[in-house]
Amino acid sequence: MKAFIFPGQGCQKEGMGKELYEYFPETREFFEKANDFLGHRITDVMFHGSELELMETRNTQPAVFLYEVVLAMTQKEMYPDVVAGHSLGEFAALVVNGCLSFEDGLNLVLNRALIAQKVCEKYETAMGAVIGFPDEYVEKRLQEISNESGEPIYFANYNGPGQVVITGSKKGIKIACKAFKAEGAKKAIPLAIGGSFHSPYMEEARVELGKIIEETKFRKPLVPIYQCVDGKRHEDPVEIKNNLIYHITNPVRWTDMVKNMKNDGITEYYEVGTDDTLQKIVARMCPTDKISSLWDIPTYNSIKSLKIE
Template structure:
C-alpha cells in the first residue's frame, strides 16, 4: 500500500513550484486560480521571491500548501491508499483526498496563518528541536525546567524516536535547549519559526479558526487520512473536522502516525514536498520501507524538464 505524506511549514524554498507551472497545464491552472482567489500573485512570490519574502506569514503557509496540493494533483501515475500531513501538511492532505475543496483549503490555510500571526505578536514565543534524547526524558525535563523557571514549555511535535520539537516562551526554549545540550543531546537548537504552534498558547487562535472550519463543508474522503491529533486513520468527515479544529493546540504525533500507517499495511511512502524531511524520519524508523520523493519521481520520468529545487 502507498501513502502520500505532506510536510509542514519550514520546507519553503526560493523558486518553489516554477517547474510545475512550466511543465503541467493543470498546475498552471491551479496557480492562476490561487492568484485570483487571493487577489495577488502568490505564484510570483513562490517563483521569484527571496527567502525573506517566503518567510513572511502571509506567504509561507499558502506557498507550502499550494506547492504540495498542486504537485500531488498534477500527476495521476501514483495513486495513494492513504494520506497524512505533518502539521500544516494536513490541510494539503485533506484537499488531495477530497475531504475539502481546493478553494476551501486555501481559505483555511490563509486564515490559519493570519490568526496564528496575531498570537505570535501577542506573546514572545519560540520553538526548538531536540535530537538524541528519549522523548520521556525530554518530557520530564521540560516540566522540571518550566516549574523551576516559571516559563511555559510544551511538546509540539513527536517527530520520531529521539527527535522532538518543543515550544513555549522564548526564554523557556532557550533555557531548555541549553540544558539539553549539557545533558547529552546531539542537537538542541531554537528553530527559525516564530510562535508557539501546537500548544496552549494557540487556544484563542484555535477557537477563531475553529469557527471557520465549522462553516466549511467536509465531504467523505475518497482516500483515508491519518491525522495529527490522534494518529488514527479516519474516513468520517465529522470526526476529521473535529480533529482539524483541535489540530492547532495539540502536539503532532508523527511518530505514532508513521507506525500506525505501517501497521495498516503501508510499504511505500511518497513525500509530497520540496525536500526529504519526512523521508529521513520514516527511513530511520523503518529502513526496509520504500521511501521516495514525488518530485524526484516526476523528474526521473522526464515529466519535469526545468527542475530547479
C-alpha cells in the same frame, strides 16, 4: 499499500512550483485560482521571489499548501491508499483525499496563517529542537524545567524517535535547550521560528479558526487520513473536522502516525514536497520500506533534469 506524506512549513524554497506551471498546463488553473483568491500573485513570489518574501506570513503557508496540492494532483502514475500531513501538510492532504475542496483548503490555510500571526505577536514565544533523548525523558524533563523556572514549556512535535520540537515562552525555550545540551543531547537549539505553534498559547487562534473550520464543508474522503492530533487513521468527515479544530493547540504526533501507517500495512511512502525532510524520518523508522519523493516517479522524469530560467 502507498501513502502520500505532506511536509509542513519550512519546506518553502525559492522558485518552488515553477517547473509544474511551465511543463504541466493543467496546473495553471490551480495556480491562477490561488492568485485570484489571495488577491495577489502568490505565483510571482513562489517562482521569482526571494527567501524573505516567501517567509512573509501571507505567503509562506499558502505557497507550501499550493505547491503540495498541485504536485500531488499532477502525477498520473498512482493514487495513494492513505494520506498524512505534518502540521500544515495536513490541509494539503485533506484536499488531495477529497475531504476539502481546493478553495476551502486554501481559505483555511490563509486564515490559519493570519490568525496565528496575530497570536504570535502578542506573546514572547519560541520553538526549539531537541535530538538524542527518548520522548519520555524529554516529557519528564520539560515538566521539571517548567516547574523549576516558572516558564511554560510544551511538546510541539513528536517527529520521530529521539527527534522532537519543544515550544513555549522564549525564556523557557532558552533554559530548556541549555539544560538538554548540558545533559548530553546531540542537539538542543532554539529554532528560527517566532511563535508557539501546537501549544496552549494558540488557544485564541483555535477558537477563531475553529469557527471557520466549523462552517466549512467536509466531505467523505476518497482515502483515509492519519491526523496530527492523535496519530490515528480517520475516514469520518465529522471526526476529521473536529480533529482539525484542535490541530493548532495540540502537538504533532508524527511518530505515532508513521507507526500506525506501518501497522496498517503501508509499505511505500511518497513525500509530496520540495525536499526529503519526512523521507529521512520515515526511513529511520521503516528501513525496509520504499521511501521516496513524488518527484522520483515516471511522470516527472522528463523535467527533473531541466532548468527553468
